[in-house]
Amino acid sequence: MSLTTTLSSPNLLTLPHLSSHAPHRTSSFPMAAIIRRHLNHIRRRSLAIAAAVRQQDTTLWTPTPLADVKPAADQISPPEDYQSVLIFATGSGISPIRSLIESGFSADKRSDVRLFYGARNLQRMAYQDRLKSWESNSLIKVKLLHQQLTVKGSDPTALQKLVGMYISCDAPSHALATLSLLPPSPSSVFWWNSLIRRAVRLRLLEHALELYNRMQSFGWRPDGYTFPFVLKACGELPSFRRGASLHGNVCILGYENNVFVGNALVAMYGRCGDLECARQVFDEMLQTMIADVISWNSIVAAYMQSGDPKKAMQMFYRMNGLCPDAVSLVNILPAFASARASLQGKEAHAYAVTTQLIQDLFVGNAIVDMYAKCGLMDDAQKVFERMEVKDVVSWNAMVTGHSQTGRFEDALGLFEKMRGEKVELNVVTWSAVIAGYAQRGHGYESLDVFRQMLVSGSEPNVVTLVSLLSGCACAGTLLQGKEIHCYAIKQILNINKNDSGDEQMVINSLIDMYAKCKEDGLARKIFDHVAPASRNVVTWTVMIGGYSQLGEANDALELFSQMLKQNKPTKPNAFTISCALMACAHLAALRLGRQIHGYVLRNRCEKSDVLFVDNCLIDMYVKSGDVDVARVVFNNMNQTNVVSWTSLLTGYGMHGRGTEALDLFNGMRKAGLPIDGVTFVVVLYACSHSGLVDKGVEYFETMTREFGIVPGVEHYACMVDLLGRAGQLDKAMEIIKQMPMEPSPIVWVALLGSCRVHTNVELGEYASSKLLELGCENDGTYTLLSNIYADAKRWKDVDRIRFLMKDTGIRKRPGCSWVQGKTGTATFYVGDKTHPLSKEIYNLLGDLIYQIKALGYVPDTNFALHDVDDEEKGDFLVEHSEKLALAYGILTTAPGVPIRITKNLRVCGDCHVAITYISNIIDHEIILRDSSRFHHFKNGYCSCKGYW
């Protein structure tokens, strides 16, 4: 039985193995008995704590004072011995105890000191003391001595002493020069090691490796101490090539069984990102039984660095028989944090408490961070408060925790407290506060904090820049964004070149910022500038998302397909999918939307993303005109939330299926989902688009009476729309008069729209005058008013509006319709003759109109002659974009298959009539989406029933 196993202290994290623990081992060492006793005690305590933690009892979480652990009465032991052993046994894990025992302690006063500091530390202290005495020798004195020695004739022993003196005076070049004069011998390797160590510590990594080469060319052989230093240099560069070649030297010189060298190799490979090599070295160490806690920590750290917390956790739980030390915990806690494994995190916490490792600042910080990442801010707070020693990292973990759980006020409060208590703020603190503001869309505030940061002298880094740019993106502050861009260009030069991911992240943020500031051209310029190999998912997603949000859906989808068509395709994530689906929804690109749906089904996404993606799918199907499939998606969801229900509800509303919408709303109530103001906006919208006036009025009352929701402007606007569409314009006007707040533009737009449908000139003029007062001088206002005049045959007024628009420079957006064909989207503008099938299209249209005239269709010439839409073309009704699109649809769609048309503006009145007639004579359902709603034309009937 090895000493290691006997002395294993309790390991909560490997509890199953506790039962198989070996019984007491008799020993002649009285101290060993004490240690064993104590460890048994801890084992019992940790079991109790583990149980307590499982029951969420947090009273045991405070560090237990050592005095609580009383030795049995029969135990003969001087108290100071006991104390020191405890500190050792609990603080540092097993290996120091082993080295302690191996160094042969006895219970005298001297060993007490040794116990306390550890034998190795004691030696180190003594060495440092000696160095201090040497430091009193100034460089000049050493040089003098050197001269004297040279004159007298030097002997190797004296020269060696000189090297030491030069090193202690921090004169490495003199030391090196002197060292070169010495004959190579194992005893003087020490000085090479010292020089190399110095270089590594000062991060002169290349220099360290150069020294290593030089010592060999001078005839020295590196020893077991040399390798850890140079391997560290390779790991920090990092340079796999040189690290691996050092590994070769290690084997040639026979140091592969040295634990220190082995651990350094594992760490080096880990830092170079070569997990396979790291693992191979580690496994060999396991087989030769030389692996210790540090070996395990190194391999766990390697997995963490490679971004594989799962594997790290697996390894962590495999280190049976060795008890995790402070570094083990600090390594593994971030894994629990990223996996949101709060239960394991709590166990680790309990373990840290029993072993007193919690007193280690790093451990405390890691625990606070773990709780914060798991969203358990109250637990984080408790641990944070009880930490006796805190540093910036502890505070930062709390600040960022609050900021990310949305408790921004608390984050700011802590930030102020840090300033008050004069805690030294660092980049992380500043970045977290900047990010907090940015996430809440407070771009100017985040810039202000940035300014303060620069004044305070903190050096911004990548994270700061990314946070700032997202602030500019949220606030849409292009000028500030450009300023940050300039700053970033300067900073990128300073970014660590090894971390190319960092640079890409800044570039991604820049693309995002420009796109959100509506500068998609600039965004695209930067995107195109990135080498395809350097683009990552985020690069693609921000560009696609940027196009989607700016309504450039075609560009978005083009880019999305490019993304999948690359030689080495980038795998989209949930955000990419959502952006692409958003673009589909915008274009009503049902065919592409279906393809993306297929992609989603084939490539199962992360569990946490399923709900999100499904909701996007519902939205896409609804807006692309297929509510029934949206319903199927909805029915098949394992989990739904308010967004899923309201999306579908909106869908039924848009398609004029009011009864189904109300059924769904009742389902929502039964399912106990939270019903809020937004839900009612959607319900009222559905009523108004289906002409369910009474129901709408009823629900408007229910909203306040049963749900206690105070109607907002948007609810009043819905009511105006509801009553107005139904032709009850007086009642609509009454609602406006009753409103407790100032009517906002949406209210007047609703009224104006109704006036257009029901040709009420007087009220229409009133509504548009209100709109102009509110500064809504856009093409929509003028067009609606002009159309009202045209309907009322008031041509002079139509002309007046036309001149007014010319005067103010407001131009009508051209009408545009598109159809999803098999080969892609066909787009038609008014009077468009650019399509290859143009001739056939016009012929077919002429034909159809001839046929429906026979059925009673009379073209509405008001639209033809005086619609501002088509003013410049002076066109005929036939040339309206929706009619062209329909004809194209008929030409290219198989009989029986629905034709789906989308128009950017409201459908023209004449076209609506014409298409209703046409639906009688063709074998297609026509599904037309205009800027207001969906129209399903079938057998001479439209689903909107005139409510449009």
Place this chain on the structure above:
DNA sequence: ATAGGGTTAG
């Protein structure tokens, strides 16, 4: 005489 593993941010 010298050696190996570590926390926070987007």
